Amino acid sequence: MSNVRFIIVMGVSGCGKSTVAALLAARLGWDFMEGDxxxxxxxxxxxxxxxxxxxxxxxxxxxxxxxxxxGWRADGKAGxxxxxxxxxxxxxxxxxQKEDVRFAYLRGSFSLIEQRLASRQGHYMPASLLDSQFEAxxxxxAGEPAITLDTGAPAHELVNEVLxxxxxxx
Numbered sequence: 001m002s003n004v005r006f007i008i009v010m011g012v013s014g015c016g017k018s019t020v021a022a023l024l025a026a027r028l029g030w031d032f033m034e035g036d037x038x039x040x041x042x043x044x045x046x047x048x049x050x051x052x053x054x055x056x057x058x059x060x061x062x063x064x065x066x067x068x069x070x071g072w073r074a075d076g077k078a079g080x081x082x083x084x085x086x087x088x089x090x091x092x093x094x095x096x097q098k099e100d101v102r103f104a105y106l107r108g109s110f111s112l113i114e115q116r117l118a119s120r121q122g123h124y125m126p127a128s129l130l131d132s133q134f135e136a137x138x139x140x141x142a143g144e145p146a147i148t149l150d151t152g153a154p155a156h157e158l159v160n161e162v163l164x165x166x167x168x169x170x
Contacts, residue, residue: 003099003100004100004101004102004166004167004168005072005073005077005078005079005100005101006069006072006073006078006079006080006081006100006101006102007021007024007079007080007081007101007102007103007104007162007166008035008065008080008081008082008083008085008091008094008101008102008103008104009021009024009080009081009082009083009103009104009106009162010083010084010085010086010091010103010104010105010106010140010146011084011105011106011107011108011151012084012086012108012113012130012133012134012137013084013113013117013129013130013133014113014114014116014117014130015106015107015108015113015116015151016106016108016116016151016155016158017035017082017083017084017106018034018036018082019155020082020104020106020155020158020159020162021034021080021081021082022080022082023155023156023159024080024104024159024162024163025079025080027159027163028078028080028163028168030077030078030079030080031072031077031078031079031080032079032080032081032082033065033068033079033080033081033082034081034082035061035065035081035082035083035084036082038061038064038065038068039061040060040061042057043057043058043061047129050129052129052132052136055087055089058090062090062093062094063093065081065083065093065094066093066094066096068081069081069094069096069098069101070096073098073100084133085103086133086136086137086138087136087137087138088138088140088141088144091103091140091144091146095145099145101145102145102146102147102166103140103144103145103146103147104146104147104149104158104162104166105139105140105146105147105148105149106149106151106158107139107148107149107150107151108150108151108152110130110134112151112152113130113151114130117130147161147162147165147166149161149162
């Protein structure tokens with residue numbers, strides 16, 4: 001039996017985080033949170049204007065994600081959050097050195113993600129910020145509680161792979 005109670009589906013904007021995270025939460029019967037919903041309005045406005053966020057901008061958002069997990073933990077719940085978590089230090093804030101959090105990194109090529117963003121509608125994150133996302137990205141490395149998946153696969157296959165690799169039953 002796995003000790004995983006929280007999964008952060010991570011990657012650059014347009015990689016499929018929200019889709020995979022929502023499907024995974026439904027399959028497991030766990031709570032789901034769209035990490036973008038936790039951004040302060042000032043961050044949303046910056047992104048809407050095509051301005052890349054700084055580490056300072058992201059700090060309150062990352063703390064809110066960590067608080068969400070802490071709240072679920074205190075309530076005896078399990079949950080899935082879709083969150084870019086682009087840098088290792090961001091992931092460290094989110095995990096807060098707890099061993100029940102895992103990251104599922106959806107890795108994809110710039111061209112694939114760019115195509116997806118071009119067809120996406122109704123999101124405040126413009127495709128023009130994709131360069132800054134890839135520049136900020138530090139792929140999970142050795143010693144991090146993360147698995148890496150090819151985001152080119154269909155979402156249901158990615159969900160199955162997460163379940164298998166994290167030894168979870170859905």
